[in-house]
Structure formats: structure tokens, C-alpha cells
Amino acid sequence: MRKQKGFPFFKSLRFRIQVILIILGIVPTVIVGMAIINNYEDKAIANRSAAVKRQCGILCNLLIQENYLNDSSSQVVNSKLELLSNIYNGRILLIDRDFKIVKDTYGADTGKILLSPMVSACFRGEEASRYDKSGEYLEMALPVKSPDVKTLQGVMLITVSAEEIRSTIRELEQKALLFLAGVIVISIILGYVLARVLVEPLYRITKSIEDVTDGYQDEEISVQDYTETAQITDAFNKMLSRMRVLDESRQEFVSNVSHELKTPMTSMKVLADSLVGQQGLPEELYQDFLQDITMEIDRENKIITDLLSLVKMNKKASDINITRVSVNKLLEDIMKRLRPIAALRKIDLFLDSFRPVEADVDEVKFTLAISNLVENGIKYNVDEGWVRVTLDSDHKDFFVTVADSGLGIPEDSIDRIFERFYRVDKSHSREIGGTGLGLAITRDAIAMHHGTIKVSSKEGEGTTFAVRIPLSYIR
Template identity: 30%
Template sequence: MKTIFTKLVGSYILIVVISLVVIGVSLSFMFNNYLFEQKERELIIKGQDMAQVVKPFLVEKEDPHDFVNMANRLDLNLGTEVWVVDKKGAVIATAANHEYCEGNYLEASELKKMQSGSISVYKGKSQYFQEPVIRVIIPIIQEEKVIGAIVLYSPIQGINKALASLSQLVLTAGIISLAIAFLIGIILSRRLSRPILTITEASTLIAKGQKQVTVPTDTSIEEINQLGKTFNDMSSKVEANEERMKEFVANVSHELRSPLTSIKGFIEALIDNKGKTPEAQQRFLTIINDETDRLSQLVNDLLILSRSEEEIFLKPEEIELKKFIEDVLTSFQPRAEENSITMEVISEETSIFLKIDLNSLKQIIVNLVDNALKYSTQGGNVSISLKESAEMISISISDSGLGIPERDLPHIWDRFYRVDKDRSRETGGTGLGLAIVKQLTEKNGGQVEVESVLGKGSVFSVRF
């Protein structure tokens, strides 16, 4: 498995090696060219001088050997060979150590070039020298006729040495750069991996259940800081979730316990059955029945809330909104009349059609109307207004009831949240209704909203 260190150092080494190869190759190329050009220029000048000296020998048909030997001796330290060729390209004079070449001919292409009077230059390998050579042929011209030529032959001295020292230089630079790359790799990878290790350790702590685990977010690397911030965020959310979970379980048990205690109490009284009139028995049974209803309602609500996204099966159908809501309100009518509360549905349009999961919509309306009635005073008014615009359809349920204090407004959608616990206990609420409304509305792609003035009333809206 690769660590940050091996990755970093690996890429550094690759970069160093590639750059050195590129630099080395281009440097040696440039060096080569430079040395060749230098030598070429030098040889041409020298050759032209010699051509002037040799010319009389050729014109007079004298032996140029002495001159060639002398020239060679003078040039021995430079390693230049001097040959004289006649107009047909035959080698007529060389230094003593090259006499075996005499009688040889220039190659056809070189001869052609020579006879045309132009200088020819050959660069490349030679069988006589270890190093690359350069050969220059300078024609000797007498009265516009080529009467022979000087051939200068020279190894590019020092080129191998120069190249060797160049490669040594590149190699040394390479070793130094690799060492530096290695060092930087160690430092950088430490810097990178240390905070990652810290986060890993912190995650392990969270997994073990430790609280208030945070990691530093002030390292020198922006991305790591970002990761740290996200981590701390997550850490606090996990903690908050755990708290909420505990609270939820406590709430559920509490809510379950009170109806159960009451049911058990009345059943025990009935079992006892001492001096109870039939009317009292009847009353006890009614209470037991009501408490059982409350229990099953609570269990139903919990079931709805506990269903996850995939588990809620939505079956959208198109309905006429006003008719649908009026139907739902019928079941609330007796309760409203009992408290002299009037209920009305107001719609701006004659008919508004909405495609939605009917079960969800019913639950939403039932919970909101239930609250509106529950938290209204005698003789109040509950009105449901329907609006349709290009972007959305909204259903607003307003009441002239108790209203909700501003500081409670952000929380009323939370599970088990009740503004006034005593007030709700009396009215039998558990604080799940609005959580259900919010969940179902959002599952159906809508949004919830509330406006409320304490003592005046509230408006709960859902928009789809």
C-alpha cells in the first residue's frame, strides 16, 4: 500500500530524473554543436592559409611532402592531419605516419564538391581516431581552375572529456536533487500525514463514544483545515444526535408510561370492585378506552416519524383541494361546535388541483386543524385559505387562538416539543403532530412555515 510519503517522494524522484535527463541530453547536444562549430571555423581558416602555401608546389609540380610534414609537426599538439590531393582527388602527400593513405582517392561526392571549387565539411566518426572527427576539404584554385586541395582532418579534442565531465556534473546534480527531494518529501509528507493521523485518532475516539472531540483547524494547509472544520462539525452533530436520541427515548418512555399507569390504575380499581357503582365502572372503562386510544395514536405517530425516506410509500394523486379539505373538516365539525369555534375554507380560485400523496395530505391537514382547534379559545375562528400561483400552491391554516411565543417558534417542529408542557398535557398533546407535518410535507416536496403572535393566533402554512 502506498503512503503519502512514498507517493510524494516517488513523484519528486520522477520529476528530478526526467528534468535531469532532459537537461543532460540538451546540454550535451549543445556542447557537441558548439565544439564542432568552433573546430570547423578554425580548420577552414587554417586550410585556406595552407592552400595558399601549397599552391606554388602544385603549380610548379614540386613535392609538397616537406611542407606537409612541417605543418603536421606544428600542429601535432592539436592532432590535425594534413593531406594534399591533386585535381583528380588522389592523395599525393601526407605526413610520414599516414603514408599508407597516399594514392587513395577522395570519395566521389567529395571530389565533385572539390572540383566545383567549394569547401566541404564532414563531421562524424572516424576509424583512425577515438573521438569524433571533423574533416575539411579546401580546394586550391589557380586561374579559376581547381588544381588540388588541402584536406584537414582533426579529432574534436576534449569532446569526450567534456561530455564525461558534463555527465558527471549532471549525475552529481542528480544525487543532490534526489537527496533534497527526499528531504522535502519527508518534511511535506509529515506535515500532510500528521493532521490526517490526528483526525484518524479523533475518529477512533468518537467511535469509542468519547464526547467533545475536536481537531485543530490551524495547520498550514488550507484543505486540511477545511477537513478539520468539517470533522469538528460532524463530531458536534454526532454528539447532538446522540443527545437527541437519548432525549427521544426518554420522551417516548415517559409518554408511554403515563397512559399505561393510568390504565393499570383503573383496571386495578375495577378488579378490586369494592363498592363501585355501575356508573363508576362505566366511567373507568371509558377512561381506559380513551387512554388506549391515546396510546395507539402515540404509537402510530411514532411509526410515521420513524419511517425513513425509502419506507414512506408515496402515491401521488390529483385532487381538488377545496373539496378534499372540506371533507377532512367534517370529522372536526362536532368538536368545533362544542367549543363554538367556526371553521371555513377560503379559496381564491374556483378550483385548485394538486397532485400529492393523499394519505400524507390528510395527516398534514388533520394535525394542523387539530392544533388550531386545540389551541383556540371558545368562540374562536379557524380559517383555511388556499392559494395558487405560478410556482406553488399554498394551504394556510389560521386560528385566533393562544399564539406561540417567538422564542419557541424555531423549535415547534421538533419531536416532543411543546410550548407549554402543562397546557399540552391538559389537551393531551405529545408534541409529535408538527414533526409529522414537517416530515410529510418535505417528503412530498413542500415546505412548512409558521407565523404567530402570542395571544392573537397563529398561521401555519404548507406550500407545494
């Protein structure tokens, strides 16, 4: 698999899976192996000790019976001692109550006084048994007594070779090590292969995305191997289609903008050309045409201004300038400014404030948004109609509604009215005036305040816009 430049191998999932698999192979093997071996060793030693104790117990009875501790000539006892020490490949010491060594099967220390913590412990009545791993022997101190003579007469100290057990253990350890080596090798190989296989779909995702980026693949990507990869590819496809939608709307916007900007230009050119081409025209004609040209220039100016404010609206929220203002006052100012225009067609403007409202808003943008709504209400109205603006609030948000008695919006258009440059009735757009950007600007401005806007309308009766904006601005 190719390695990306700049991506360290040790951070890769493949490497981690490999390591995990290797550890998973090795650790249990080691633990189980050690547990089994230790268990065997303990068991074996325990069994050996028990057997020795049994045999020596029986011998102790004989010792008492033969009074061996006082007189060590008994042939029976001596041959039994010899046999036992040969079988157990060890040494037996018999010690009387004076700590004197009455009999030593090695023939070395007979007659001496023995100092041994184990023997002392046995004389005190404690259990005394010791397993020396490195020396490979088991040492036990057993009381010399019998059912007939229950008081302690002496101690039998027996050393038993544990060599067979140790050599079995060593063999087991060797085998375990071999097994471990095998496990390590298999783990490494298996780990490598499995890791590669498991992680391969991720590489395919990367490649598919790269193909899409490079443009080789326009379709959706699909890597269905795992639930997770299917989820990733699904999410990616959704993002892809959303990007396509955005792309398309951007292209549409660009073409709309070009078109809208061009139209006044064309009109102006026509008017100017017709003036230039002719000589000796009456002054009124010049005045007329120049007035029209001026109007077109104004129109173009307005479009450009609107576009600029739209663009500004679309930049990041860093440009928003929030202050605490009286919304009532803002609305009153808007009404005052628009009254003359409304008066031209004898349209009544009403403002109903249910309560005083103070909120965190960007004055300029908010004013622009509401102005647009009211202007639309005036523009798309009948003569002698009305436009009513209301203001209310609860403890969280404030509400502004703009209702008119105008033409209304047809049902099939109502979803599209917020789109840029959208006009319900394109044929009459010139007479009505405006740029088609007003509602788009309004919507974006309200969105910047984290508010919402809804519209309801009935053709022939009127339209109502309902705006809701939070009282406090939270970034």
C-alpha cells in the same frame, strides 16, 4: 509509521511524495547534464572546425602561390603540411581537378584517384564537413583557391582528430554520472525523510479520530499544522457537535416517548386498582371508571399511532407514494370530516380555493399534515371562533394557509412548536387532548414533499400556518 492492514503502501501519500521527490531530483539533473555536455561538444567542435578552416585557408593561398598542385616539391609547403597534420593529429590529402591525390601526409595513397562524396560535394561548391563521433575525428573538405585565383583549383581533405574533445566529454560524462548517483542517493534519503515529515500530521488526524471513536477523547480534535488539516479537523468537530446534538435530542425523544406512553398506563392502573380493591360498588361507578379507562386506552392508541406514522415519516423516502391529485378535493374532504368536531364548539370552517390545483403529492401524508393543522386550529380556538383554509398556486408551487382566531402562541415558544411532544401549556394538555406529536408529523410530511412550513402568531389573536409545496415531485 504504522501501516494499516489492508491499505496498500503504494497508494499512500508518503510513497507518492517520495517518488515525486526522487523524480524531481533525477530528471532535471539528467536533462541539464545532458544539455550542458551536448552544448560543450557542439561548441568545441565548432571552434575546432573554425580554427582548422582558418589555418587551412591560409595554407591554400600558399598552395596556389607555389603552384603546388602541379608541382609538389615546394619545401615550404611540405613542412607546413607536416606541421599542420602533426598539430591536428590528422591526415591531409590534396586533390587536384582530376580527382588525383597530389599529396598524402600519411604517404599512403599519393597518385591514386580519390572517390569521396565529400570531395565531390566540395568540387560542386557545397560546404562539406563531418563529425564522426564514434571514430573521434572531424573531416573537412576545403576548396583550394585564393583571392588571386578565385576559381577552384582542387580540394584539401583534412581529417582532424577529435580525441581530446571526446575524452573531455567522457570525463564530463563520468563526472555527471557520479553527480547523478549522488543526486539519486540524496533524493532517496531526502524523499523518504521529507515524505515522512510532511505526511505525519495526517496520521495524527487519524489517531485523534480513532481516540474519539474509542471514547478516550471527548474534546474536539485539533491538528493545526496545515491549513488543510485545520479545515479537516474543524469540519470534523462540527460534525461531532452535530452528532452530539442529534444524540441528545434522540435521548430526549426516548425519554419523552416513555413518559407519554407511561402516563395513560398509570391512570388506567389507578382506576383499575381502585375498582379491584373494593367490593359491592354501584354499577354507575363501574361504568364511570370503565369509561375513563376506555378514554385512556384511546389516548394511548392515538399516541402509538402517531408515533408509528412519525417513525414511518423518518424512514428513507422510499415509502413515499406520489400520485397526481386535485388538491382542492383533498382539502374539501378534510373540511368535511372535521366540520362535526368544529360544530361542537360552534367554530366556523372556511375553505377558499383561488384556483384549481393539481399536484404530485402523497395523499395519505399530505392529508395527515393538513388535518393536523386544521385540528390544532380547532383545538386551540375560542368558542364561536373560525378557522380559514386557503389554496393558491403559481407556476412552480402551491400554497396552503391555515389561519385561526385562537389562543395564539407566545413568542418564546414559537420556535419550539414543531418539536416532538412539545406543549406550549403543559398544564392544560389533558383537557385539550392530542399527543404533542401533530406538528412534528406535519413538518416531516411536508419535508418529504420538499416543501416548507412557516408559522406566525399573536397571543390572544390567532395563528397562521403557511405551507408551500412544489407542484412536481422530483426525487
